[in-house]
Amino acid sequence: MAAPKPQAVVVGGSIAGLSCAHALISAGWRVTVFEKSASPPDGSPTGAGLGLDPQSLRLLSQWISDPHLLQDVTFPLSIDLNRLTDSGTKASRTLTRDEDFDFRAAHWADLHSILLRTLPPDTVLWGHQFLSFEVSDGRSSVVTNARVLRTDEIIGIASDLVVAADGCLSSIRRRLFPDSKLRYSGYYAWRGILDFSGKENDGMILSIRQSYPDLGNCLYFDLALSTHCVLYELKGHRLNWLWYINGPEPEHKESSLTVKVSDSMIEMMHEEADKIWVPELARVMKATKEPFINIIYDSDPLPKLFRDNVVLVGDAAHPTTPHGLRSTNMSIQDAAALGCCLEKWGWENLSSALEEYQSIRLPVISKQVLHARKLGRIKQGLALNCGSTFDPTTARQEECLQLQQRNMPYFEGVPITSDITLPSKQIGS
Template sequence: MNEAGKKPKAVVVGGSIAGLSCAHALILAGWDVVVLEKSCAPPSGSPTGAGLGLDPLAQQLIESWLGPPGLLHKASMPLTIDQDQATDSEKKISSTLTRDENFNFRAAHWADLHGLLSNALPQDIFCWGHLFLSFCSSDDKTCVEVKTKVIETGKIIKIVGNLLVAADGCLSSIRRSFLPDLKLRYSGYCAWRGILDFSDNDNSEAIMGIRRAYPDLGTCLYFDLASGTHCVLYELLNKRINWIWYVNQPEPELKGNSVTMKVSSDMIEKMHEEAEKVWVPELARVMKETKEPFINVIYDCDPLEQLFWDNVVLIGDAAHPTTPHGVRSTNMSIVDAAVLGECLKKWGVANLHSALTEYQSIRLPVVSKQVLHSRRVGRIKQGLILPDRKPFDPQTATPEDCQELQQKNMPFFADVRSVVDLHLPFPMEHTCWQPALGALFIYNIQ
């Protein structure tokens, strides 16, 4: 409570997974929360969107926020296997490069996870259709005023809180206000992606074929590598297959504040033609039968030097834009939110600077290494140049080369599970936080 006996208030800009996770964590920490989201309503049905891989710690945190046990389990599919394989584009055959059968992730559709997190929150905290415009902090840094526009009416309103949380994605306008010269780094490739819904015909030739070619679909995260390119494939709940195909190319020109490109029918047709040249026929057919595939331009950012300024803090992709190859973006956002909530709960609004300092000291060393590792893995799988090794060729790679492809090589990956139930032998306020504890932050799940 603040001096007036009222709960402290946080304004969260961004209503995607990071923003919703932050709302859960801050409410549990005793804060009032307002979530500003420019979309005019929550997503309905199953719109075009991304599949997500959730690690064990993220799963536990989400389950702790949802209340009734098992909701996440029912809304996701197991990913118990992490497999990299090589495709010979000429012979149209595949061979296993490396396989980890103790992966223990789960796969969810973005819209399904968003619905779970959103429905478990008080609905009066959401301001849908509110476009963030600007903010300013009070002279004594005890409050921040956020200006937003109601898209439907054009009305400008002001909301005052003690803390502003930037969960507004990799193109964060809030981050830009502090780091105006910071530029995202183009990875050198874009990603075609899509979700094939086969709920109406699960015995089609395309589905039976893809299950023959990828027999562990339903439990496996497949990484299929050809020369200078790779594809990701896994199954989602409700008979959907998620695929992502990374293609090396010059940086395209983006329009608007989005890293997603609209595609024409000609672009899609050319993609189908190239898929038939590169991939086994079963995978190329899945791509061809997918409705409304789209392109993400892949960016990341060199690690930031700080994650907060006065009473403004960055979480999720606003804090650490990352390439997707380490399956980290969503997981980092969820842990960011949990750590921020615990720090705010520990220090209280009267010691906001200490809370944000501790959040930063816990998360920054971890996410920095994970961003750089994801960048490296992406360049390896795309056959791009790295200073310390030759371009990766899946047809001639040694077993030692292939081991570097595994997800479990992600910094701090192996420790995630163990700390959930860890009890430190000393109080938090005397802890010298090591980077590992940032990935393994102790979150007491009740």
């Protein structure tokens, strides 16, 4: 008679949580995911674009078995391009161009959908709001409690491990590490996705393609004085953009990283876009339905990634600014490393597995979080630790090179186990 499989409860059904479900199931665990949302996302055109690095794409293709699913929902980002925009003349010039970038762009909802539908049925319990966990006296198990939002019933599941994948505002992280606080970056971002389906030959789309000729294969960064903007194309006739603006921390609900915007706020944003950016980019911003504001936070690296039978992954473990395209990639790589360690050590040696996971991931994510923080301050013209600021209008070529994504620590690939680094091989190559 086969021994029963160990059980894990994953708190959070976003990409980090679903990635952990895949990795742990591959390692021989039974997995239940608690997610407070009532149902899966519907693929709405609003939301977030993301960039997947070659190693994350390789890991994803191992879990979902059919790499064509990833090809079908992603566009290549072969070029990392930083440009200077002269707000007076509305002219642009290249600061640095890396044609060996090798990422792929995806919409968050598209990637989430693939991860979800390739899991066993009923892995995710929708409409289950995490409440608390209690580790047994002998640390042999942990009970996770959740409220079933449809009935208001409280349920508890006993498991061998709890995986906290509950995001930047993680209540589990606050319990394990109460001194860890989110840190406001000094700027926020307007963001949106323009769906131009059926309007591919519209004058606005033709003009943005003329101004940004590598769309569909390029990650564009436009820099002006003390601000910058990101633009890239997603599958499904969509343009993803973000505009970072220095300023005091906006007022918002403590339970959210976004700000409710009014029509007047959107109108003011449009007016400022006309002043700062090339007309083609400003037109895209004006045509975008329901743009919103994200407040940009990160957190100083944690001293540990687990306590007892509870381990942190994804943004719960390492809130980070978005400038190094790290958040999703770190989440996927966290999941892979955790799965490998659990399979290697077996649930009977859970503490050793978690120690190895921590030893592999903590040095990597600590350096990547701090580098993303620095890169954001460089592009926003904010003072660095040395007191200097970056001015794109006067920067020398060697100074501009620090804008490139490949300066991210472990850019070529991170260790997934203590003795193996997966090659950074792109799917379909």
